[in-house]
Amino acid sequence: MLELQGLSRRFGDVVALDDVSFSVPEGRMVGFVGPNGAGKTTAMRIMLGVLTQDAGDVRWRGGRVDAEIRRRFGYMPEERGLYPKMRVLDQLVYLARLHGLERQDATAQAKRMVELLGVPDRMRDRTEALSLGNQQRVQLAAALVHRPEVLILDEPFSGLDPVGVDVLSGVLREQAEGGVPVLFSSHQLDLVERLCESVVLINHGRVVADGRIADLRAADPRRLLRVEVADRAEPNGWIGAIDGVRVVEPLPDGAIVELDEGVSETAVLDAARAAGRVRHFSVVQPSLSEIFRRAVAR
């Protein structure tokens, strides 16, 4: 288990992290979610030793993480970076060596990675000659080449096309199934929802919610409905007329609404039928963005 215990860090007067604690169990993929400037990158940099914390600890398998242990971590920083003039294969071999692999092993692993990520025909090219998408793949290879025990990826999906997203999702799933704890940050909440069993929600340097998405949903007491009424000039105008019902998320042809205590679903359905032809009516679970919005508001 990878654990963060009471991490704090300031930059001058700015508090970037304030007593941040959470854990990533082995074999679990955890989404790290929060608005820009919430402290995700700072937390990840501290885990990798690129930054130092003012207080708190990072632990792996119960022991405090030091430089030797970190060499077995895999990292993909938000600001991607590779040597532009170095050949792809040489670059991966070099990084694998820095992570402690012997020469032969490093070469074999680097070749495996370019195969796995579908760029074997470019491995003798200079990195700068590759398309951005392929450079992204090499960047991922750089994080994986040394068979890391822990994977930490900062916005790995940003800038990827749908095919790239699928490739990366597959690779990360495989890593987690192999027992590696995978922590990644993302703004694409639907993607996090699809990929991760657990999430950590962070805002202004504090963890506002964390745990399994199913548990967070179950803990959300709100009753939400999705309603669509067809053929209206103003699709959601009728909702305001019902007491104890609020729109939480307008949709193109309807809305997600929240019901206060005491308001029954049938009352909403009756009002909808009175307003026009009801095309959709369902009970919905709060989405990750709903859970996040609520956690931040608290």
Next chain:
Amino acid sequence: MSVWTIVSRREFVERARDRGFAISTAITIVILVGIIVVSAILDRGTRFELAAVGEGSDEVARAVAAAASLVDVDVGVIAINDAGTAERAVDGGEVDAAIVDGERVLVRGQPPPQLVALIQGASIRQRTREALLEAGLADEQIDAVLAQGPLPVQSVEPVDPRRQELSRVAFIGVLALYGQLFAYGYWVAAGVVEEKSSRVVEVLLSTVRPSELLRGKIFGIGGLGLAQLLLISVVALATSMAIGRLEFPSGAFAVAGLVLFWFVLGFFFYASLFAVAGSIVTRQEDLQSTMTPLTIAIVASFFIGISATGAPASTLATVASILPFSAPLVMPTRIVLGEAEAWEVALSVTLSVMSTAALIPIATKVYARAVLRPGRIKVRQLLRGV
């Protein structure tokens, strides 16, 4: 293999493999060999070709050659049958002058004054001899009168040919050191900027300590600089010896050894400063301005170093040969020319090593603090609390 040696190996191999590096090394070697060969050709002793036509000319010509050899001038004598051929030979430049019938000298345009003086001298001597014969003197008497050697020439200031040659070799040494310190120092700075601007540094720092990264970079690039310098020295020395350019090879070897030794001292002194200059900017374009103080220090030391090849005992050269920033470009010359006292050398080396040892941890701290920050950073900010 420790982490910093892996880093230094990359720095060495990636740069050595670069085509630009191979080309610039080749160009340096070609230029250096060219200079050695050309200067050897230009410096070869003076030689004239002299034609002798008709009666009496041959004796004068041989007298010219004999007199010329006394003053280190080589004169070749060619016998030509008729004046017409001789004139064409003079006109075509095959001979520098022709003596016709022992009574006139044929030259083309402006004659070489040294040759004309030799011919005049020999001719006057020849005619004097004939006049004395006519006056009834015996051959032995005439020979005794005319067998006079040249006057001894005494220099007020003693000339030391060994010193002249050493000073020439030292000049090349200073030139090489200057180029090498500058180029490889710049490479350290540019290498730091490359890692910063490509942002690969964050990937690296997740597994390598900043101090290891910096040490690896300095040793790798310095090692390459030393290897290149060694290669250039070997080629230059071998060429010089092959064409017999060096009268005192041991002195040239000493210069080469000193250049290599002082490159190491100077490079390590400057390298950590170049790394700092690189770490406080993010773009290559901004590097020139942060390197300016280092550029000035190296260029100033270079000019002092050049002046020291002519005046190694001057106060400026003496002081500069002891200060760590200029010593690498000045001290080797003073040592080779025998002007440096043992204590001066010891002091200079000690100061160099000590200041480098003091500089590296400070530079490493500044580098570590600066290398992840974007934009242009003030050094003063980074030095706080170092």
